[in-house]
Amino acid sequence: MKYDRIWNFNAGPAALPLEVLERVHEPWFNFMKGGMALMEMSHRSKEFDGLHNATIARFKSLLGLGDNYHVLLLQGGASLQFAMLPMGFLPAGKTADYINTGTWSTKAIKEAKLFGNVNVAFEGKDSEFKHIPTQNELKLTKDAEYVHVTSNNTIKGTEFFKFPEVGDVPLVVDMSSDIFAHEIDATKFAMIYGGAQKNLGPAGVTFVILRDDFYQKARTDLPAMLTYKTHVDKNSLYNTPNTFGIYVIGEVLKWVEEQGGAAGMEKINRAKADLLYGFMDDNADFYRGTVEKEARSIMNVCMRLPNEEIEAKFVAEGLKAGFIGLKGHRSVGGIRVSMYNAVPFQAIEDVVAFMKKFMANNA
Numbered sequence: 001m002k003y004d005r006i007w008n009f010n011a012g013p014a015a016l017p018l019e020v021l022e023r024v025h026e027p028w029f030n031f032m033k034g035g036m037a038l039m040e041m042s043h044r045s046k047e048f049d050g051l052h053n054a055t056i057a058r059f060k061s062l063l064g065l066g067d068n069y070h071v072l073l074l075q076g077g078a079s080l081q082f083a084m085l086p087m088g089f090l091p092a093g094k095t096a097d098y099i100n101t102g103t104w105s106t107k108a109i110k111e112a113k114l115f116g117n118v119n120v121a122f123e124g125k126d127s128e129f130k131h132i133p134t135q136n137e138l139k140l141t142k143d144a145e146y147v148h149v150t151s152n153n154t155i156k157g158t159e160f161f162k163f164p165e166v167g168d169v170p171l172v173v174d175m176s177s178d179i180f181a182h183e184i185d186a187t188k189f190a191m192i193y194g195g196a197q198k199n200l201g202p203a204g205v206t207f208v209i210l211r212d213d214f215y216q217k218a219r220t221d222l223p224a225m226l227t228y229k230t231h232v233d234k235n236s237l238y239n240t241p242n243t244f245g246i247y248v249i250g251e252v253l254k255w256v257e258e259q260g261g262a263a264g265m266e267k268i269n270r271a272k273a274d275l276l277y278g279f280m281d282d283n284a285d286f287y288r289g290t291v292e293k294e295a296r297s298i299m300n301v302c303m304r305l306p307n308e309e310i311e312a313k314f315v316a317e318g319l320k321a322g323f324i325g326l327k328g329h330r331s332v333g334g335i336r337v338s339m340y341n342a343v344p345f346q347a348i349e350d351v352v353a354f355m356k357k358f359m360a361n362n363a
């Protein structure tokens, strides 16, 4: 393969489009004729200012959002948003609804409980996180401050394709692992956030998108860095941002546009998912999916092989054959194939060919 690269199925940080890596490499030493690399430039320079604002504009246009949304590019990861969200929007004594569909929602719930009441509107633990709830399974609070949902469960391998109907209650989503993976109506959300390191770019940037009417309700008497208003007022430049990360995200967003936006990505992602899940279904005695079919993620495909010894062998032989990242998360074991936007169809064809051969030798 070009540059001796291998197929990257890591869960995050994850594969980036090769075209983007090539594109950002070219102007490395003398960015925009500024005489230095972007990483060496001031975050107040005209070069950075231009690309920062273009990245924000592209983010909005790809999501179909208007001027009533604020796009922030911050640090601290999605994990900091688990805390910042309730700190800003969940006053003591008030209630927020959380839909618990996996490890990351569980963490978000733990943080929210530090600040206010949490109503777990759906407890996925009871069905071993194999299931994505339908509307009538949700026990929503009438006057909740917000409803929180994790759109894609990176570790368990499930995903929402139809989001909860919540009426006038603000809907907040952690979209860390499936932003731009498929078409969504982003205007349904009061807040969308996530870490960039899966579908968007390198680690170290957190996107936070706030609808203005919701944002106006956020507390403003917290430490500056924990106050959304600080970041909105300063266009994410209150402190020094991850300039290089934001640059790469801008290039990834251009690439997403070239693929036809989220709709274009969805077509490719569905083809990849059909191929891999189709193969698993045809060989379910050997490659056993771990979640309900309707709940299957098109980003993170989780499976078990006949035993742990064979799984370890699969990971080791996979690495030798040029596939990295096939090991399931340490908390669940098994095999996980993370196939984010930047993982091409060819990678799935190749891994399926490997799976066929491996099964023939080990069944």
Ligand code: PMP
Binding pocket: 012, 076, 077, 078, 079, 080, 104, 150, 152, 153, 154, 155, 174, 175, 176, 177, 194, 195, 196
């Ligand atoms: N939410 C989801 C769905 C995730 O997959 C992750 C990271 N794997 C996180 C939150 C935590 O993100 P971060 O490491 O950026 O804090």
